[in-house]
Amino acid sequence: MDKIKQQQKPFVDALEEYCRLQMIPFHTPGHKGGRQASAYQRTLFGEALRRDLGLMYALDNLFQPVGPLQEAMALAADLYGAGKSFFSVNGTTACNEAMIMAVCHEGEEIIIPREAHRSVLGGIVLSGAMPVYLPSRFASEEQVSLGPTPAAVMRTIQAHPRAKAVLLTYPTYEGIAIDLAPMIHYAHERGLYVLVDEAHGAHLPFHPDLPASALACGADCAAQSTHKLTGSLTQTSMLHCRADFPRLTQVTAAMSFVQSTSPNYWLLASLDSARHQLATAGPALIGKAVQLARQVRSEINGIQGLHSFGREILQYEGLSGLDETKICIDFSGVGLSGGEAEKQLRAQGIEVELTAGNHVLALLTMGDDEHTAAALVQACRRIAEKPGGQPTAVYRELPLPVPVVVQTPRQAWRGTKERVPLKKAVGRIVGETITFYPPGIPVIAPGERLTGECVRYIQEKMNRQYVPNGASDITLQTILAVKE
Ligand SMILES: Cc1ncc(COP(=O)(O)O)c(C=O)c1O
Structure with a gap:
């Protein structure tokens, strides 16, 4: 990483410089820098209205960048160790679709986990590819998906010698990381591309105890939701491709296919500034989140009836790491389902990311501090101390039917x-x-x-x-x- 260059924010600066010129706009958007915005919009968006620009050749073109956007994306590639990085204003959804379209054509096989995000299916529909499903694995005690083992990936690749690519989710929503490196190595030996849905992994390179990033494990492409766990605005993501990835032309074309032709420059500037923040303060910010999460997990585990699994999950076969900032809180010991616990947390002003079975998933990010961490623990404690709940048996999952794929x-x-x-x-x-x-x-x-x-x-x-x-x-x- 070029530490000196990483101090720069080329697209943020270009946008600010352009706004300072106070040009009289005869172009979209119709509110013209907020001149015709309603009172409500002015209160809501304030100064952001002047920066609400999309596809201004004066600034740069997301789909054929030659100026500050190109520089901003090159800095993102430098930070993440990619050969080339793309910005997305349509989340990792667009990145997943684009990378699949770039490597698979009609009828070609792509190996994917059965629990892949629906945008993966979107990419498969757009490309016309034929999915080959990896066997799913579910930890019934913790009620979370574990992802495939290296052995399962290798077996599936052997059984489908004509498959073009394998797409893996890494890490899972709950922070569980499969043992990616040997899977990638084997797939590459057999001539397959390896695409990684790393939606929940934009923060991974910034702390040594977090799982290694997909690119560091050798992936061809990794799609990351910068907005999910780091500092850019909702809807913004990055797609990183390794140096010498031979399908860059196709990725470039596909990325323009799956995004608006009016990408919001405010959103793009948020990606540039998030990259800058990670480059200059990432280890400190992510380190703090890991520390806080460890403290929260340990305090939750000290509350009778509650449980949050930690690194012991790695006893399951084929896993390489856990993102400890993801905290699954199991309420079965106090007789609550995840949905009921979510409602009781909401009543105390706490909103969680998701619920499933008997647990809720709470994310600790660089946006948290001692106060938010303490509020979560306190709310959980209050729920656990309320009389009345009877311990419930953890619901054992039924075996899933074997898919019978007959059409793409x-x-x-x-x-x-x-x-x-x-x-x-x-x-x-x-x-x-x-x-x-x-x-x-x-x-x-x-x-x-x-x-x-x-x-x-x-x-x-x-x-x-x-x-x-x-x-x-x-x-x-x-x-x-x-x-x-
Ligand atoms: C595993 C996974 N992949 C992709 C996505 C889509 O990401 P985005 O919301 O950035 O489009 C999500 C969203 O939750 C996800 O969980």
Whole structure:
């Protein structure tokens, strides 16, 4: 990393300099620097309105950068050890779609985890690729997905010698890191590209106890939600490609395909300033978050009836690290589901990231301090001390049906669909994804044949009051089937 150059903020400075010129705008946006903004908008956005610019050739072009944006992206690449980095104003969603489109064509196989984020399926639909699913692994005690083992990845690659790429999620939402380096090494030996959905990993390089970054493990491309755990604005991400990655032209084209032609320059400046902040103060800021998270985890584990797993999770096979800033708090010992705990936390002014089974997931980031950490622990303590809760058995996950893939998701997407009563749809090709949390792994995805096993799984989940995610009919009395 070039420490001197990393002090610069080329795009932030260019935007500020441009605003100082006070040009009279005869271009979009229609509010013209806030001149016609409503009183509410002025209160809400203030000075930001003057910076609300999109696709100004005077400043630079996100899709063909030659000036300050190019410099800002080069600094991001330098910081993260990439050959080339791209900015995204459509999150990691766009980055996942673009990297898949860059390496896979119609009908080509891509190996992915079954619990991949839905943007991965989006990329598969856009590219026309055929997904090959890695077997999913779920830790029933902790109620979290573990991701595939190196052995499972190697077996799947051997069984699909024509696969073009493997895409892996690293780390998981809950901070669990699979043993990525040997998987990448093996895939590369067999001529596959390795793409990594590192949405939850923009902070990894800044603390030695966090899992190694995907690029450091040898990935070809890594998509990171800069906005999720570091300092840029919501919706902004980066896609990093290793030096000499041979599909850069395709990535460049795909990144322009999946984003607005009016990228907001305020959002892009937030990426440049987040990069600058990480380069100049990343280790201190992320170090503080790790420290606070360790303290919170230890205090939560001192409260009777509550539990937050830590590094002992690494006893499961095939894992290489844990991002300790992700705190899963299990309330089963005080008789609460994650959803009920979430409501009780909300009543005390605490909002968590997600809930599943008996736990909530709280994120400690560089935005936290001793006060926010203490407020979380205090709220958990109050819930645990309330009389009445009976310890509940941890719900054991049912084994997931084995997917029967018969069409590419793109074929199913494009096919004419009809609504069919669930039980009558056995044997039909399904046109939608159905997922329950936990385990957050699809029961069925577009292009797969609905089996009796799937129907029994769905009914069991519905009987237990689980709400399906992605289903067009959330009662699941009916399902979308492709007309054959
Ligand atoms: C694993 C994973 N990948 C990708 C995404 C999409 O990221 P973004 O919200 O930045 O588009 C998410 C969002 O939650 C995610 O959890």
